[in-house]
Amino acid sequence: MTVTLKEVAERAGVSRSAVSRTFTAGASVSVKTRRKVEQAADELGYSPNALASSLTTGRTKLIGLISNNFHNPLFLEVFDLFTRSLQDRGLRPLLVNLSDETDPANSLRLLRQYSVDGVVVASSTLSPEFSLAFHNARIPIVHSFGKFANAPKVHVVGIDNIECGRMAARTLLARGYRRIAFLGGPADATSTIDRRAGFREVLRDTSGVDYSESHATAYSFDAGRSEMQRLLRCPPAEAYFCGDDVLSIGALSAIEEQGLLVPQHVGLIGLNDMAMARWQNIDLTTIRQPIRQIIDSSIELVMAMIDTPDRLPEARLFACDIIERGTLRPLQQTE
Amino acid sequence: MTVTLKEVAERAGVSRSAVSRTFTAGASVSVKTRRKVEQAADELGYSPNALASSLTTGRTKLIGLISNNFHNPLFLEVFDLFTRSLQDRGLRPLLVNLSDETDPANSLRLLRQYSVDGVVVASSTLSPEFSLAFHNARIPIVHSFGKFANAPKVHVVGIDNIECGRMAARTLLARGYRRIAFLGGPADATSTIDRRAGFREVLRDTSGVDYSESHATAYSFDAGRSEMQRLLRCPPAEAYFCGDDVLSIGALSAIEEQGLLVPQHVGLIGLNDMAMARWQNIDLTTIRQPIRQIIDSSIELVMAMIDTPDRLPEARLFACDIIERGTLRPLQQTE
DNA sequence: TGAGTCTTTGCAACCGGTTGCAACACTTCC
DNA sequence: GGAAGTGTTGCAACCGGTTGCAAAGACTCA
Numbered sequence A, B: 001m002t003v004t005l006k007e008v009a010e011r012a013g014v015s016r017s018a019v020s021r022t023f024t025a026g027a028s029v030s031v032k033t034r035r036k037v038e039q040a041a042d043e044l045g046y047s048p049n050a051l052a053s054s055l056t057t058g059r060t061k062l063i064g065l066i067s068n069n070f071h072n073p074l075f076l077e078v079f080d081l082f083t084r085s086l087q088d089r090g091l092r093p094l095l096v097n098l099s100d101e102t103d104p105a106n107s108l109r110l111l112r113q114y115s116v117d118g119v120v121v122a123s124s125t126l127s128p129e130f131s132l133a134f135h136n137a138r139i140p141i142v143h144s145f146g147k148f149a150n151a152p153k154v155h156v157v158g159i160d161n162i163e164c165g166r167m168a169a170r171t172l173l174a175r176g177y178r179r180i181a182f183l184g185g186p187a188d189a190t191s192t193i194d195r196r197a198g199f200r201e202v203l204r205d206t207s208g209v210d211y212s213e214s215h216a217t218a219y220s221f222d223a224g225r226s227e228m229q230r231l232l233r234c235p236p237a238e239a240y241f242c243g244d245d246v247l248s249i250g251a252l253s254a255i256e257e258q259g260l261l262v263p264q265h266v267g268l269i270g271l272n273d274m275a276m277a278r279w280q281n282i283d284l285t286t287i288r289q290p291i292r293q294i295i296d297s298s299i300e301l302v303m304a305m306i307d308t309p310d311r312l313p314e315a316r317l318f319a320c321d322i323i324e325r326g327t328l329r330p331l332q333q334t335e
Numbered sequence C: 001t002g003a004g005t006c007t008t009t010g011c012a013a014c015c016g017g018t019t020g021c022a023a024c025a026c027t028t029c030c
Numbered sequence D: 001g002g003a004a005g006t007g008t009t010g011c012a013a014c015c016g017g018t019t020g021c022a023a024a025g026a027c028t029c030a
Helices: A005-012 A016-022 A031-044 A050-057 A074-088 A104-113 A128-136 A161-174 A190-204 A221-231 A245-257 A291-307 B005-012 B016-022 B031-044 B050-057 B074-088 B104-113 B128-136 B161-174 B190-204 B221-231 B245-257 B291-307
Strands: A062-067 A092-097 A118-122 A141-144 A155-159 A179-184 A210-215 A239-242 A267-272 A286-288 A315-318 A321-323 B062-067 B092-097 B118-122 B141-144 B155-159 B179-184 B210-215 B239-242 B267-272 B286-288 B315-318 B321-323
Touching: A005 A016, A005 A031, A016 A031, A050 B050, A062 A074, A062 A104, A074 A092, A074 A118, A074 A291, A074 B074, A074 B092, A092 A104, A092 B074, A092 B092, A104 A128, A118 A128, A118 A291, A128 A141, A141 A291, A155 A161, A155 A291, A161 A179, A161 A190, A161 A239, A161 A267, A161 A286, A179 A190, A179 A221, A190 A210, A210 A221, A221 A245, A239 A245, A245 A267, A291 A315, B005 B016, B005 B031, B016 B031, B062 B074, B062 B104, B074 B092, B074 B118, B074 B291, B092 B104, B104 B128, B118 B128, B118 B291, B128 B141, B141 B291, B155 B161, B155 B291, B161 B179, B161 B190, B161 B239, B161 B267, B161 B286, B179 B190, B179 B221, B190 B210, B210 B221, B221 B245, B239 B245, B245 B267, B291 B315
Parallel strands: A062 A092, A062 A118, A118 A141, A141 A155, A155 A315, A179 A210, A179 A239, A239 A267, A267 A286, B062 B092, B062 B118, B118 B141, B141 B155, B155 B315, B179 B210, B179 B239, B239 B267, B267 B286
Antiparallel strands: A286 A321, B286 B321
């Protein structure tokens, strides 16, 4: 059925080693042999079996890509970039959908069975312990979009969510808002915890600020919308920092439905800058997370770990910036 | 480093075959041996290497998942369902991002190197020829969301886009619209071609209808928006059937920006019923595509082909239904 | 021409499993 | 007790590749 090394060797009139070597970069083969082999391979339509060779080389070029964010449109961009970036480097993504599973044991077993060279966890909600299990099993792992720690046990690449919280707070203060609230994602998501911490830190220390907090049950449109509906039953804050863009859009929908205007009556700032945020009917002011850099850096890091497994864990953080659109009152208009 | 069969065999005091057999369903092992092996395996933390075994069994349980739709939010739902559904059956998705590549040769080589058991192409825009290349290479393949043909050369699972076009046309007629237009996706996308054909077929035969067509350059928000902006420079039609939901949302944004009201001034119907369509600030009337059934059926079909490779190609089509929301005037209000 | 060096080549063992086959063990039944 | 039948086990070959090693070949230079 499928063409093997042996058949090519026979047709080319050389040994199996010779064939193997023509398909191995850097191996020693004469031009003459190489040509014979290549011709035979062409005629038979041969292409080497990556799995068989992985048996001896110990490299499969498979990278496990684990995520539990299959409902946040941002992650379609993330998957797009991850898969392309991996492909460009000759690696193949083996996708694992965690949905609501949080025990690493299953994923670990699965990815070990397929001898992946490394693993990337792409999730803003999974705890560092999840990735730690892979680290302990001595599988190269990088947690992208994960929680930053000063002394990380596992490589983490992402943004400083605490600093983003501070940035959101300063932005709102600079625009003269004084009744300010945090509308977070799930209270146990690491990203929400950190963003809240930074946001709260700045606002609690500022006199004259009326600060409050609440949480949606998920990073989703519906959750953002219903939490905002609840908030609107009392007089709302002047401005909200929402856990992420999807949440913001849900909140926006609730606000507009009440007949209130954004930014005239309520201000809103999100986080992520997903494609939808710049849709003109949404036009969300938000904090941009540099996902392309995060992803490229994650892949570089996981490749580096494959070569030098004992590399000490590091945290790579990227700066975020504010994307000014239409959901906050302009800067000059301070009180 | 990693624990192998041999080590387990030595520890358990049995042959390698015995170990292999305890991990192979349906193989003949006595209870006593099985217990010894299981204990040894537990103690060593052994789990069998799926790739090594694939060498002899000829099955990797890897399924290639090919797509070029990494910008349409619908496909996040699609990937979610595909990966979960595959996992539930013990299969692993090897993801291939086609981005702008349309030559099957590369993907074919790649997936052949990894000896995938089967391939699912999830794309509404790829031509049937793409999948045909896999079929000719005798790799089990199913094209999901693909173009329906009466005598398909490759298994295709999806909807009858022509019938959807007719359905949209009838819906608009029933609501009394008479100046009706088609706002399609790229003119060479198979889905657009078929939807247009069905739509046109009904409307051309109906007297008193003023029918027109145009195309956006992509299935995207921006493309839908700018095409609608262009259309609005002349007096617009009373109602539009848009190529898909993202396009509809772009069009919606352009219409509202002009100060026109939906559905009072312009009616709109989309196709897909992606999650966003039911967001209250969009509230799009659309044709629902039963993606869960399409996906489950695709996976069943590809699994069936693995067992019986010579199965004749079939087209499996699923009925769509109209989801009534707020972008068309109500039924009773006929002229 | 011949010694020394560098390159190319094939052999054979190995990677981590599976499986046909024959030998063996254990029942069952006459 | 022995024959027949069933269930279990290990041997050895195999899946499709890679690679250390030693031998062969090509080349350089005196």
